[in-house]
Amino acid sequence: MNRAEFEKEVLLIQEPLRRFLYNLCSGDAALGDDIAQEALIKAYLNLSSFSGKAKFSTWLFRIAYNCFCDNKRASKKYASAELNENIVKDNESADSKFKNQELYMAMSKLNEKERTTVLLFYMEDRSLKEIAVITGMPENTVKSHLSRARGNLSNHLNQIGYERR
Numbered sequence: 001m002n003r004a005e006f007e008k009e010v011l012l013i014q015e016p017l018r019r020f021l022y023n024l025c026s027g028d029a030a031l032g033d034d035i036a037q038e039a040l041i042k043a044y045l046n047l048s049s050f051s052g053k054a055k056f057s058t059w060l061f062r063i064a065y066n067c068f069c070d071n072k073r074a075s076k077k078y079a080s081a082e083l084n085e086n087i088v089k090d091n092e093s094a095d096s097k098f099k100n101q102e103l104y105m106a107m108s109k110l111n112e113k114e115r116t117t118v119l120l121f122y123m124e125d126r127s128l129k130e131i132a133v134i135t136g137m138p139e140n141t142v143k144s145h146l147s148r149a150r151g152n153l154s155n156h157l158n159q160i161g162y163e164r165r
Helices: 003-024 029-045 054-077 081-095 100-107 113-125 129-135 139-159
Strands: none
Touching: 003 029, 003 054, 003 113, 029 054, 054 081, 054 113, 100 113, 100 139, 113 129, 113 139, 129 139
8 A cells, every 4th residue: 555545545534533532532532633643653654564454444443442552551650630530520521512411421431342342333333343353352252342331331321311312
């Protein structure tokens, strides 16, 4: 794949990629954009490793997911109680931007793997096989995370009296 082909592919996938990372980062647009930029740079620098076994978008989502995980590990090293308090406040203000605030809050209650599989499956229309490649989990594990996530979302939404609109 040459530079022009890379740019063409990126133009097609950049909005879904940003949306995925935005939601994975609990509404932190700046962090999501930073991770997306990091993923695109890594993808471009490692373009020779793209073998075409999976779709380009699947390959790029895998890189982005790894960047997210790396960022999360690095931020844990420097997290403090005050920082965590600020993150909660930032998430609460981001929630007000969403039409279905209760659903967004319920998503934030899911663990990282459940949230990732739900976002990829329902928001990005990725197949179970693609999700398995992106996350590095076996396909049956992806199914299990989706199933648990649906149950957890349902329980949380029922607890707060969420009504479908």
